[in-house]
Amino acid sequence: MAEPFIVLNPAQESIVSSEKAANRLTTLDDKVLAVVNNGKRNSDVILQTLLAQIKQRYNLKDVIWIDKKNPSLPVTDVMLEQLQSSHAVIAGVGD
């Protein structure tokens, strides 16, 4: 039997992470909602419209609004810290 031809996997085989998805919320009533505006043109317009509709439907405890200055770079550590006190996050896009 011929020897197998061995090659190496060029991709990342797996990313071992201790992170897991957050528990799903059944309602936004009495919850803190964070909104991350990624800075793309009109992203803020879309998110403000969405937020207004959510506020009509749910009695939010608080809203944390974060403006990213640069849509192409990750959120900063300071922003991540702000997000920790929220129950749900909406990350907005736009163009």
Next chain:
Amino acid sequence: MSEQIALKDPLEAMEHFFMMGWTDGLPVVPPTPEKVEAMLNEAGLTGSEVIGRIAERNSVITAEKVAINAVMAGCLPAYMPVVMAAVQAVLDPAFGVHGPTVSTGGAAMLVIVNGPIIQQIGLNSGKNLMGTGHRANLTIGRAVRLVLQIAGAGAKFDQTTIGHPGKISFCIAEAEQEDWEPLHVQRGFQRTDSAVTVFASEGPNQIYNHVATNPEQLLLSFADRMTPFSTFNMQRNTQCVVVVCPEHLATIQRYGWDKTRVQQFLFEQARRPRADLEKFGFPVESALGDKDWITVAPSPEDILLVAGGGPAGSFSSYIPGWASMDQSVAITKPITTAAACGDT
């Protein structure tokens, strides 16, 4: 150590890589452990060494993944130090690699090589500079893209609307000469150093002028080519690259103009009235302030000027940038060989 995959033969391996999406759409060279090891030895690196990260994707790029993708691209081991330096450059946080590799704007990773390494590994700085026929240029450029696409998981995120062929491979060498300061020297290196500069780029625009007899005439035609409304450069603070062909360079140098003077002239002339942009409905980034004129780049130094191309013909090239300098800037890194490290 990366997962080992047992297949029947090289042809089956090529088909397997197509099936797995481990390709840019062209056949790849199967990365055997022996070939990958030879790549790492040339760069003086161990496979587990971390070359960089892409935070947005939780991706870690190791030297082994770079070597595997370089083999797949068709690189010779001698090319590996250039590939490694280019990958280090695109993974520099200031380059912001996630943006230009996923953006609808469809940027290529332009790799510009300077220094003695050009001669040592046979990089092309002359005829057909951005075209076909030169293994070192094409495989180095391809390797950088494959690393980002496969090891960096970029293929999963890429939302490019149109893109351009440079996304397959885009690597040039500067045609260095004594009376023209090379790009890497302008950016802090010595002529005797080898270095690589990476730049997130749109597709190249050919500049055709067979008739200008002095630098002003010639460079005004450059400036005209550099100022269409529908580029990032005319709406944001964005860098760009200009490749000057030998015939054009001869016209410039006949009048004693040096690189700095060319950059200054282009900066002053490659501009359009702000009112024109607004008339056509083009938004101007607020970072540009309330200036009456919009320039192609925020400063003369942000027009990266490179000599290159074939000796015959009056065709230079303008390469617009991607997005803004808040999102990505050109990065230059030294090229280090195993011999320079003291390794064997």
